[in-house]
Amino acid sequence: MFDVYITRSGKFLPNEKVTNDEMEGILGKIDDTASKARRIVLRNNGIKTRYYAMDKDGNITHNNAELTNLAIEQMYDEDFTKDDVELLSVGTSSPDNLFPSHASMVHGLMKNHSIELNSSSGVCCAGMNALKFGYLSIKSGNTNNAVCTGSERSSTWMLSDKFENEIINLKKLEEQPVIAFKKDFLRWMLSDGAGALLLENKPGNDVSLKIEWMEAYSFAHELEACMYAGGDKLEDGTLKPWQDYKPQEWLTQSVFSVKQDVKLLDKYVIEKGADCTKNALEKNGVKPEEIDYLLPHVSSHFFVEKLDAAYKERGLDIPVEKWFMNLSEVGNVGAASIYLMIEELMHSGKLKKGQKILAVVPESGRFSYAFAYMTVC
Incomplete structure (x- = not known):
């Protein structure tokens, strides 16, 4: 088995920063009404x-594959192309498409040679x-390097026109034309961008991070979906997939909008995450005091105090x-968030050899958690 190191990192954040006051002007008002x-x-x-x-005029500038490829290109130089x-x-x-895969679409932009995807x-x-x-591929000797990315x-x-047909339908039914909170609040949470990491079987010339271990947990066997898109939740908690709706319902019911059950989120995301963190550290013999940097992907600062309290309750x-x-x-960039944190920390000038870093990523889709423990080299 080979050691695995993060030797390079790159990111791409499109266009200019968008402030809180500018958001609704770009995403648009639903039913011409400011969001409560x-x-x-x-x-x-x-x-x-x-x-x-x-x-800022609402014109699309990049798709997901382009964001991803642009982040990868930040890692190229004469020593690594x-x-x-x-x-x-x-x-x-x-992803930009149901298929081909996101990896295929990114590889199509790289225009290099035949590689594993x-x-x-x-x-x-x-x-x-x-x-x-990527970690397991290098660990096993399957490849000498891997480019890994997260992007959204x-x-x-989140554009308002995605909800217009639902508003029209609600008005026809003489109901209050207000989009459910589970849809509206996510419009103010999510951001775009991509991060990339190069993994190799030997450390690089500058700051490298040795991946000591990675762990992952899922609770889908006991908990229903919390965050979902391309379907809707029925009264029994199951998800009805988009293929089972009539085409006109895709619009009138905003089937493809991103939704989140905030009650489930508040009840489980912190508790399960804290339990998993404790299990991962104990399994790998790591004491909390050995951690120099904790990189927690939280969707909101609202959860920081709660997560800290939950950790302390468990002796962490x-x-x-x-x-x-x-x-x-940078906002909540979903799958890219942890990459953007690692990239920024690697380029911060703060890291010293021997320091330990724990990356913690929760997913409220159906409550999954992933961890990576790294040593600065």
Whole structure:
């Protein structure tokens, strides 16, 4: 078995920063009415700026595959070019197409040579699953390197015109034309962007991170879906897939909009995540005090205090001063968030050899969690 190192990192955040006051002007008002949820959500999530793959007039500038390829290109130089890539492993919850795979579409833009591909689907853990595939490939000797990515283009899902037919339908039924909170609040949470990491079987010349271990957990066997798209939840908690709806219902019921059951989220996401963190550390013999940097992917600063309290209840005292986050500046970029945190930390000048980093990624899709423990080299 070979050691695995993150030797390079890259990112691409499209266009100019979008402030809280500019968001609704770009995404649009549903039924020409200002959102009642927007200020509440933004006050709680602590996000100040984010990026959209649209200009401020609403014109689309990049698709997901382009965002991903542009992040990868940040890692190229004379010592490592696109022709050196052996494996491309990508993760996203917002691919441009149902198929071909996201990896195929990115590879089509790379225009290098025949390589192995892997596409990981899901929500936030898709990026970590892509990373683990690359990690295991190098660990086993299958490849000498792997380019792993996490990316999202969520903004176009949040445009007001995606909900217009639902509003028309509600008005015909003489109901209050208000989009459910489970749909509206996500419009103010999600951002666009991509991050990339190069994994190799030897450390690089600059700062490298040795991946000591990775762990993952799922609770889909006991919990129903919390965050979903391309379907809708029935009264019994099951999801009705988009293929089972009539085409006109895709529009009138906003079947493809992103939805989240906030009650389930609040009840389980912190508790299950804290339990998993404790299990992962105990399994691998790591004590909380050994961690120098904790990289928690949280969708909102609303959860920071709750997560800290849940950790302490389980004997995991990792002071918030050790937490490294960039949510307020780049927003919640789903599967790309952990990549953007690692990239920023690697380029921060703060890291010292021997320091330990724990990356923690929850996914509320059906409650999954992924972890990576790294040593600075």
